[in-house]
Amino acid sequence: MSLERLDRLDVDGALAEACDGLTRAGFIVAAGAALAGLAAARPAVAEAAIPRSDQDVLNYALVLEYLQAAFYTEAERANGLSGRPAKAARVVGAVERAHVKAFRELLGRKAVGRPHFDFQGVTESSKPFLKTAVAFEDLAVAAYKGQARLVRSKAVLASALGIHTVEARHAAWMRYLNGNTPAADAFDLPRNRREINGIVASTEFISDRPRSTSRRRPRYTG
Amino acid sequence: MPHHRVARAPDRDIQPGHTRRSGLRTTAVAAGGALAAVTAMGPADRLVAAPSAEQDVRVLNLLLLVEYVEVAFYEAALANAGLSGELEDFARAVLEHEREHLAYLEGALGAKADPEPRYDLADATSDADAFAESTARLEDAAVGAYNGQAANVTPGAFLAAARIVSVEARHAAWIRSIRNGDPAPDAVDKPYDEARARRELEAIGLAS
Numbered sequence: 001m002s003l004e005r006l007d008r009l010d011v012d013g014a015l016a017e018a019c020d021g022l023t024r025a026g027f028i029v030a031a032g033a034a035l036a037g038l039a040a041a042r043p044a045v046a047e048a049a050i051p052r053s054d055q056d057v058l059n060y061a062l063v064l065e066y067l068q069a070a071f072y073t074e075a076e077r078a079n080g081l082s083g084r085p086a087k088a089a090r091v092v093g094a095v096e097r098a099h100v101k102a103f104r105e106l107l108g109r110k111a112v113g114r115p116h117f118d119f120q121g122v123t124e125s126s127k128p129f130l131k132t133a134v135a136f137e138d139l140a141v142a143a144y145k146g147q148a149r150l151v152r153s154k155a156v157l158a159s160a161l162g163i164h165t166v167e168a169r170h171a172a173w174m175r176y177l178n179g180n181t182p183a184a185d186a187f188d189l190p191r192n193r194r195e196i197n198g199i200v201a202s203t204e205f206i207s208d209r210p211r212s213t214s215r216r217r218p219r220y221t222g
Numbered sequence: 223m224p225h226h227r228v229a230r231a232p233d234r235d236i237q238p239g240h241t242r243r244s245g246l247r248t249t250a251v252a253a254g255g256a257l258a259a260v261t262a263m264g265p266a267d268r269l270v271a272a273p274s275a276e277q278d279v280r281v282l283n284l285l286l287l288v289e290y291v292e293v294a295f296y297e298a299a300l301a302n303a304g305l306s307g308e309l310e311d312f313a314r315a316v317l318e319h320e321r322e323h324l325a326y327l328e329g330a331l332g333a334k335a336d337p338e339p340r341y342d343l344a345d346a347t348s349d350a351d352a353f354a355e356s357t358a359r360l361e362d363a364a365v366g367a368y369n370g371q372a373a374n375v376t377p378g379a380f381l382a383a384a385r386i387v388s389v390e391a392r393h394a395a396w397i398r399s400i401r402n403g404d405p406a407p408d409a410v411d412k413p414y415d416e417a418r419a420r421r422e423l424e425a426i427g428l429a430s
Contacts, residue, residue: 172395186322
C-alpha cells in the first residue's frame, strides 16, 4: 500500500476495467455497512502510514465514492441514456470507480464495505439521471471541502484536493447537461458530515438490504 | 461596475492597482473579515510543515496573480474576442466570479497585496476559438495553482482558497462543455508548483 497510489490513478486503466465491469453481474455487492458507514466509519486499528483520523476521513470519502460509482455504473447498465448524458455517465462512472479502487487500496483491510444501493429507477432515463447526478456531484464537492481541513497527512491531502476539483468538474458538466448554470456562485461552501449524512439519508438511495424490486419515488429535491 | 480596465494590447500600459482597490473596498473589507473569522476557527497545527503568516502572504499573492490574470483575460475577451451567445454569457458570468475572488484575496492581503501585473492578452483573446482554448488552459492553471499551494498555508487561508478552487474547476469544465470537449479528463487534478503556475499564466498573457 502506498500513499502515492492516489496520485497515479490511471483513467485509461479505469476505463478498461469499467468496460470489463459492464459484463459482470453484481457490481453492487451485498456487503455493506449501509448508512452507518457514513456516520461511523472508524477503523479499529490504525494503519502505520496513515494517521487514524485520516483513515476516518478516507472511509467517509469512500462511502460517497461507492454511492457515485454505483449510480453511474447502474445508469450505464440500465442503458436508458443516449448522446451526451450517456457519454458523461460512462466517463464519470469510470473515474468514480477509479476513486473507489484507489481509496480501497489505500485503506487496505481498514476500508469500509460497500453499502447496498437502491436508486429507485432514477438511473433509467436522462432527466432523473441528470438531476440526481447534479445533486450527487455538488454534494461531493461540499463534502470533500468540509473534510479537507481535517486531513493531517500531506499526501492524503494532496490526493483529496485533486479529487475535490475533479468532483467540481463533474458537477459543472452534469449541471450543463441538465440545463443548470455550471458555476452558480463565486464561492463554493463546505458542508459538514451531519449535513451530508442528512441529505444522503433523505434520498433513501442507501438501503439496509440488497436491492429489491420496489420503485419508491426518491424524496430528495436535488 | 467598479472599473473598466482594458487589457487589449501590449502597448496598453496598466497602472498597478489604480481604481480597483477603491472600487472594491467594501467587498474587500468584508472578505478580509470573513477570512479572519475563518482563521480563528481551526487548530493552527492541522496541516503540514511550517505554514506561517509570512508564507501565507507569498501564497496568497500567487493566487492573487492568478485572479488578476483571469479578470484581465475575461475583460479583454469581452472587449476584443467578438464573443456572442453562449460564450459571451459564459465570459460575463465567470468574469464576475473572478472579480469576487480578486476582491477576496485583496481583502485578505490588505497592504501586503502585490501590485497588479502587466499583460499581453492579444493572442489569447483574438477570437472566439482562441478565447475558448485559452480559457480551458487558464482555468486549469488556476485549479493547479490553488491545489499546489494548499498544503503550504495556514488553516484559515486554506479554507478561503478551498472555497475558490472548486469554482475554478467548474469554470474549466463549463468551457469544455460549451465546446463539447472532455470536461474532466483526469481522475485526479494535478497540483502545479509556483514555477509551473507562472509559466502557464505567461503562456496566456501575463507579461514576464
